[in-house]
Amino acid sequence: MTITTVADLMTADPLSVKRASTLKEAHDLMREKNIRHIPVIEDNGELVGMLTQKVMIAAVMSLLAKYGASALERKEKQQLVAELMLTDFATVTPEQSLQQVASFFVQNRHGCLPVVNSQNKLLGILTSSDFVRLAAELLQRN
Numbered sequence: 001m002t003i004t005t006v007a008d009l010m011t012a013d014p015l016s017v018k019r020a021s022t023l024k025e026a027h028d029l030m031r032e033k034n035i036r037h038i039p040v041i042e043d044n045g046e047l048v049g050m051l052t053q054k055v056m057i058a059a060v061m062s063l064l065a066k067y068g069a070s071a072l073e074r075k076e077k078q079q080l081v082a083e084l085m086l087t088d089f090a091t092v093t094p095e096q097s098l099q100q101v102a103s104f105f106v107q108n109r110h111g112c113l114p115v116v117n118s119q120n121k122l123l124g125i126l127t128s129s130d131f132v133r134l135a136a137e138l139l140q141r142n
Contacts, residue, residue, distance in 0.1 A: 003098065003134065004099075005097060007094035008098070019085065023056065036112070091116045
């Protein structure tokens with residue numbers, strides 16, 4: 001099997017949240033599924049943002065500092081993902097070459113890239129971990 005495009009390596013139909021989701025819901029999802037990046041979508045599947053572990057941890061730490069541990073869960077339920085999500089981020093398409101995308105990862109030190117179609121609908125996600133797994137597989141073949 002030849003792996004040359006984003007579609008060949010991406011995780012299709014990734015876990016995502018809606019912009020009206022709470023920080024608590026996103027935090028629980030990240031913890032339960034052991035993921036570091038969550039695409040934020042509209043009801044129609046359009047990608048509108050990204051919530052990263054780094055942003056989420058900063059928000060949780062801020063809530064802890066401001067309100068204390070006893071109020072954390074309640075405050076996380078009041079904080080909307082829409083207020084925290086990144087809206088300025090790069091995307092890729094399934095047809096893009098992995099060679100191009102690998103260079104982008106190296107030059108920009110991104111942890112993930114959401115994969116979208118021409119209507120900006122979320123199709124998948126490509127992470128730096130996907131490239132590490134690919135490298136491990138290729139090394140085992142030799």
